[in-house]
Structure formats: C-alpha cells, structure tokens
Amino acid sequence: MTTTSIADTGPDIECHGLVRIFTVADIEVQALQGLDLLVDRGELVALVGASGSGKSTLLSILSALDAPTAGKATVAGRDLPSLSNRERVRYRREVVGFVWQQTARNLLPYLSALENVQLARAIGGDRKHPERAHELLDLAGVADLAGRRPAELSGGQQQRVAIAVALANDPRVLLADEPTGDLDEHASVEVLETFETVNRELGTTALLVTHDPTVSEHVQRTVQIRDGRTSTEVLRWTHTDDEGREHAMAEEFAVLDRVGRLQLPDDYLARLSLRERVRLRLEADHVGVWPGHRGAPEPGSADSGASEPHEASDQTEGDDPQGGDRG
Numbered sequence: 568m569t570t571t572s573i574a575d576t577g578p579d580i581e582c583h584g585l586v587r588i589f590t591v592a593d594i595e596v597q598a599l600q601g602l603d604l605l606v607d608r609g610e611l612v613a614l615v616g617a618s619g620s621g622k623s624t625l626l627s628i629l630s631a632l633d634a635p636t637a638g639k640a641t642v643a644g645r646d647l648p649s650l651s652n653r654e655r656v657r658y659r660r661e662v663v664g665f666v667w668q669q670t671a672r673n674l675l676p677y678l679s680a681l682e683n684v685q686l687a688r689a690i691g692g693d694r695k696h697p698e699r700a701h702e703l704l705d706l707a708g709v710a711d712l713a714g715r716r717p718a719e720l721s722g723g724q725q726q727r728v729a730i731a732v733a734l735a736n737d738p739r740v741l742l743a744d745e746p747t748g749d750l751d752e753h754a755s756v757e758v759l760e761t762f763e764t765v766n767r768e769l770g771t772t773a774l775l776v777t778h779d780p781t782v783s784e785h786v787q788r789t790v791q792i793r794d795g796r797t798s799t800e801v802l803r804w805t806h807t808d809d810e811g812r813e814h815a816m817a818e819e820f821a822v823l824d825r826v827g828r829l830q831l832p833d834d835y836l837a838r839l840s841l842r843e844r845v846r847l848r849l850e851a852d853h854v855g856v857w858p859g860h861r862g863a864p865e866p867g868s869a870d871s872g873a874s875e876p877h878e879a880s881d882q883t884e885g886d887d888p889q890g891g892d893r894g
C-alpha cells in the first residue's frame with residue numbers, strides 16, 4: 568500500500584545513539600548502548616551477533632513493540648518513539664512486514680497458505696485485488712501449495728508462506744527475526760533465496776536478524792552487533808573482470824559512529840594485547856593504533872608526534888584519548 572506520509576528520501580532505517588536499558592530487581596541491563604545503524608532504501612542487510620548482544624531488542628524497537636530509553640529510531644521516515652498507539656497500529660500494518668522464527672507467530676494454523684495471505688490483505692484494507700495473494704505466493708515459490716494448511720507444509724515452506732504474508736500489504740520494510748532458526752541448511756538456503764528474490768523483484772528493504780552463518784552469501788551487507796552497538800560490517804559486491812567473468816568480492820569494515828567511536832575486533836585486541844588505553848597516531852592516509860600499557864613497544868619513528876608523550880600542560884584536560892604517560 569502506498570501512503571503519502573511515507574518518506575521517499577533518506578535511509579529506510581535510521582538509528583542514532585539508540586539506548587535500551589532494562590531494569591530487573593534494581594539491576595540495570597544495557598541491552599543497547601548507543602547503537603547507530605543506517606539501512607538504505609532497497610538494501611538487504613543481515614544483522615548478526617552473539618547471544619545477548621542486543622539483536623532482538625533492536626528488532627522489537629524497529630517493530631514498534633518496544634521503545635528505546637534514549638536515541639533516535641526512524642523507519643521509512645517515521646519517528647518510532649513519538650508514534651501514538653493508533654499510528655503504531657497503522658505502522659505495523661502498512662509500513663513494515665514481519666517474519667518471526669516461530670511459525671505459530673506467522674501463520675494461522677486453520678487457514679490455508681492462500682487464506683493466510685488473503686486475511687492479512689483484508690486486515691490491511693485491500694479486498695479488491697484477490698490475484699495479489701496468488702502473486703505473492705508465486706514470488707515466494709510456494710504457489711503450488713496455496714491450498715495447504717501450515718501443518719501440511721515443511722518448515723521451509725511455512726517460512727516462505729510467512730514471507731508472502733509479511734508482504735501482503737506491500738510494506739516498505741521487511742523485518743525478520745531468525746527466519747531460518749528452526750530450519751536445516753537446505754531449507755535455510757531456500758528461505759534466504761526467497762528474501763533475495765523479494766528484495767530484487769519488489770525493491771523491499773529487508774533487515775534479517777540471524778545466527779545463520781550462511782546468510783552472508785545472500786545479502787549485500789552483514790552488520791555485526793557487539794555489546795549493544797554495531798561493531799563491524801562486511802560489504803559484498805560482484806566484480807566483472809576484463810574477460811567478463813564475475814567474482815564475488817567481500818571486505819570487512821569497522822563501523823565508525825558519528826562521534827568517532829569504533830570497536831576494534833576481538834582478535835586484534837588479543838593479538839596485540841590492546842587494553843585500557845592505546846596510542847594513536849595520525850598519518851597522511853591512516854590512523855595507527857599501538858598498545859598503550861607500560862612496557863609496550865613504542866610506535867616507530869614519526870615526526871607528527873600526535874600521540875607521543877608530551878607535557879600535560881600542552882593538552883586540555885580530557886582531550887588526550889590515550890591518557891599519555893601521566894602515571
């Protein structure tokens with residue numbers, strides 16, 4: 568469904584400094600600790616991360632099921648924390664579609680695949696185009712199973728019907744929480760390929776939260792979340808060489824937030840014993856990072872002196888990210 572209130576420019580998902588604190592028995596858990604995330608219109612992005620890193624918390628906020636403690640969360644131009652109850656219902660019906668891990672949350676067991684899609688369309692207010700439900704099942708590769716109920720479908724088939732249901736009202740953004748969590752490898756690939764097809768054919772923006780290591784082969788970007796913040800991203804693209812052969816390319820980046828923070832990968836920290844404080848040096852085209860603890864090797868010769876030990880009086884208190892050698 569196209570509504571005039573949906574923004575046509577800018578990223579489809581925009582989170583800045585997102586914080587979510589849960590308080591249980593006077594103990595605070597910081598599930599999201601200033602998370603930044605941008606997903607452009609038409610992107611297919613996977614969000615991965617260890618258990619407890621904050622993935623489901625983020626998805627609950629983007630689904631407008633939960634509100635952040637602080638920070639900004641915008642989807643298709645809608646400022647989620649400021650939505651009224653009524654706007655939230657419309658948002659969930661018209662702007663976003665959901666695919667959950669559990670079939671019971673996606674499909675009604677006593678309706679056929681086709682009836683599940685038709686019902687979702689009717690709830691969205693469109694009873695005029697019955698052929699659309701067939702088209703969506705066809706897009707998801709399950710048109711021949713239209714008359715079957717969920718119990719008569721395999722797990723992978725159920726999830727592909729669930730994708731058709733999620734698309735019933737032509738949402739701008741598709742959100743999926745562990746959509747392949749209960750599936751074997753073969754069925755997972757079929758479901759991930761269905762997300763790819765939907766993204767390619769309909770241009771629907773999609774964010775898939777997953778533990779599935781094979782997801783990276785099916786998306787343009789994999790964002791890693793660590794301790795409630797996005798830490799690294801892997802971008803993928805196809806390079807065509809001079810002989811016309813296509814090569815799948817990938818490169819990993821650290822995420823730099825708006826105030827210049829980044830998380831170094833765990834294995835870098837371990838390999839160089841980086842902890843507590845590090846020395847930084849600004850070079851012509853890069854920034855060097857060295858261990859900063861006492862006895863650690865000093866950076867090699869350099870004339871910039873950006874992070875050399877220096878008189879404390881040269882520095883405004885709090886300006887020195889390394890803390891210098893003030894001990």
Ligand SMILES: Nc1ncnc2c1ncn2[C@@H]1O[C@H](COP(=O)(O)OP(=O)(O)OP(=O)(O)O)[C@@H](O)[C@H]1O
Pocket residue numbers: 589590591596597598616617618619620621622623624625
């Ligand atoms: N309702 C809640 N009350 C208290 N703490 C919560 C609540 N929901 C999540 N948390 C805590 O917030 C942190 C992030 O949880 P979250 O479920 O977002 O992680 P996750 O990355 O989705 O994990 P998993 O992959 O296991 O689903 C965890 O420490 C979790 O215990």
